[in-house]
Amino acid sequence: MEEFFQQMVNGIILGSIYSLIAVGLSQIFGVVHIIQWAHGEVYMIGAFMSFYLVTKAGVPYFIALILVMIFMGFFGAVLEKIVFRPLRKLGMMSTVLGAIGLSIFLLNFAQILFSPEPQRFHVPFLDKPLQFGMINLTVNRLVILLIGFTLIILLSWFVRKNIIGTAMLAVEQDMVAASLMGINVNYISMIAFMIGSAYAGAAGCLIGPLFLVYPNMSIIAVTKAFPVVILGGLGNIEGAIAGGFIIGIAESLTAAYISSAYKEIVAFVILMLVLYFKPEGLFGRKIMEKV
Numbered sequence: 001m002e003e004f005f006q007q008m009v010n011g012i013i014l015g016s017i018y019s020l021i022a023v024g025l026s027q028i029f030g031v032v033h034i035i036q037w038a039h040g041e042v043y044m045i046g047a048f049m050s051f052y053l054v055t056k057a058g059v060p061y062f063i064a065l066i067l068v069m070i071f072m073g074f075f076g077a078v079l080e081k082i083v084f085r086p087l088r089k090l091g092m093m094s095t096v097l098g099a100i101g102l103s104i105f106l107l108n109f110a111q112i113l114f115s116p117e118p119q120r121f122h123v124p125f126l127d128k129p130l131q132f133g134m135i136n137l138t139v140n141r142l143v144i145l146l147i148g149f150t151l152i153i154l155l156s157w158f159v160r161k162n163i164i165g166t167a168m169l170a171v172e173q174d175m176v177a178a179s180l181m182g183i184n185v186n187y188i189s190m191i192a193f194m195i196g197s198a199y200a201g202a203a204g205c206l207i208g209p210l211f212l213v214y215p216n217m218s219i220i221a222v223t224k225a226f227p228v229v230i231l232g233g234l235g236n237i238e239g240a241i242a243g244g245f246i247i248g249i250a251e252s253l254t255a256a257y258i259s260s261a262y263k264e265i266v267a268f269v270i271l272m273l274v275l276y277f278k279p280e281g282l283f284g285r286k287i288m289e290k291v
Contacts (some may be wrong), residue, residue, distance in 0.1 A: 003256065005134060006134070007255075007256040007257075008252070009135050009137070010252045011253060012251030013141050013144050013148075014249075015247065016144060016245070018224055018225070018228050018243075019148065019152055019241045019243075019245060019248075020200075021040075021221055021228075022241075022244050023155055023196075024039065024195065025226070025229050027168075029229070031171050031188060031189060031192035032084075032189045037222070038103040038106055039200055039225060040103070041103055041106035042072060042197045042219035043204045044110060044204060045110065045204070046205055046219070048114050050230075051119060051208055055122070056122070061126070069075065070229045071201070073194040073197055076194045076195075077193060080189055080192075083098060085186060085189065103222075109113035110215040116216070121208040121209045126143065142166075144206045148206065154196045155199070156241075159237060171188045172184060187288065200221075203221075224247070228240060228267070231282060232281055236281070236283045238283055239283030242283065254266045
């Protein structure tokens with residue numbers, strides 16, 4: 001029983017990271033219906049930025065987290081305005097190809113700029129062990145859990161209670177109708193990219209000290225984030241959150257009780273089972289189109 005609770009906590013911590021990455025991806029798709037294939041690279045750049053701020057510039061870890069979120073938010077705004085806004089006018093296929101091209105460019109640029117070799121992101125106080133009854137943690141894992149939950153709750157509140165969040169929901173439902181009602185669709189699109197990129201950067205900063213920082217970590221992030229988003233329902237923030245925790249817990253329990261060799265495929269097994277019985281995802285809704 002002690003081992004079970006320990007693995008559940010590990011899964012929740014892992015799920016909070018998956019959720020942070022996935023909610024940003026889901027936010028972008030839900031508002032502007034763009035599949036941001038380069039979202040993993042945004043996460044990776046956030047991890048590298050926090051690595052250099054903390055280990056090279058001596059910036060305190062939590063200050064670095066705030067700086068990374070601000071920088072990646074503006075980086076997301078730049079991507080939206082320069083890359084995705086012009087492509088959005090050309091149709092879905094052009095947007096998808098542009099996003100894939102951006103992903104390849106950022107990955108290769110990162111390998112040249114940062115080196116493909118994994119970097120150890122060591123923050124001494126984060127390695128301090130903690131014990132809560134039968135549960136063993138480190139400060140790093142506790143920080144991931146607390147900050148992850150806080151950011152997820154803040155995003156949910158922002159979307160449901162803030163006037164900009166309400167505008168996002170309107171654009172998500174019908175972009176043309178929202179534009180006719182006076183909502184600046186381009187501005188809302190930029191805000192969605194800023195939030196999504198800031199959350200991806202935060203996830204990179206939080207996960208960096210736990211593992212290693214290297215350019216190809218972006219590929220791992222994408223292979224986790226897309227199943228989470230599809231599992232919860234495309235464009236549904238609550239679904240992305242739930243999907244992240246479901247997959248995080250499932251991976252932790254699989255590694256502990258079956259084999260770590262199957263850990264990487266459990267997300268896709270769960271995804272296939274859910275889509276077989278509920279093709280729109282756990283929290284997605286069926287969309288009726290007139291023909």
